[in-house]
Amino acid sequence: MKKRIKISVILMLLISLYFYVDYSIKIYTNRVANGELRNGIMEKVSPVKNGLGFGTKANNLTRKEYSEITKVSWFKKIPNTAENIDYRYSYEGFLPDYSFSVSYDLPKESQVDTLNFVDGSFSKKQSFKVVGDKVRVSYYELQM
Structure with a gap:
């Protein structure tokens, strides 16, 4: 049971990390690189x-x-x-x-x-x- 929870937590963290990185790249592109x-x-x-x-x-x-x-x-x-x-x-x-x-x-x-x-x-x-x-x-x- 604990192994399933650990896998679920790791999977959730990886998915969240992907979205945070993707969103950060979009912010940089729109605000800094293409801001002017x-x-x-x-x-x-x-x-x-x-x-x-x-x-x-x-x-x-x-x-x-x-x-x-x-x-x-x-x-x-x-x-x-x-x-x-x-x-x-x-x-x-x-x-x-x-x-x-x-x-x-x-x-x-x-x-x-x-x-x-x-x-x-x-x-x-x-x-x-x-x-x-x-x-x-x-x-x-x-x-x-």
């Missing part, structure tokens, strides 16, 4: 004042900042060469209604497809225009 990046993101992200009720927006994000945001959200993946990224996301909160838009600049030689998809209450569109030596891509998604 995350603080920069928080300065650029602000709540959406109008729209469906809830949401956020940001302007002039770097590719690295946008990638950090997409780690915790479903936002559209964009090319690695994207820069000057703006996004706006608003959602209703109770119903699955939302709108999401992202625009970004790519090098002029980039290939960009246009998109215009509508299926009932869901739609997504992508367009682009050449502005100077960049291609400005605009993507919009709506669920109503």
Whole structure:
């Protein structure tokens, strides 16, 4: 009986140790290693004042900042060469209604497809225009 208790205690300590070490690594990564990046993101992200009720927006994000945001959200993946990224996301909160838009600049030689998809209450569109030596891509998604 005592042997089972010792094994149980050791097993519980090992499992707890794993979670403490894993959590400590995440704290270090988020607070120390990526602290400056995350603080920069928080300065650029602000709540959406109008729209469906809830949401956020940001302007002039770097590719690295946008990638950090997409780690915790479903936002559209964009090319690695994207820069000057703006996004706006608003959602209703109770119903699955939302709108999401992202625009970004790519090098002029980039290939960009246009998109215009509508299926009932869901739609997504992508367009682009050449502005100077960049291609400005605009993507919009709506669920109503």
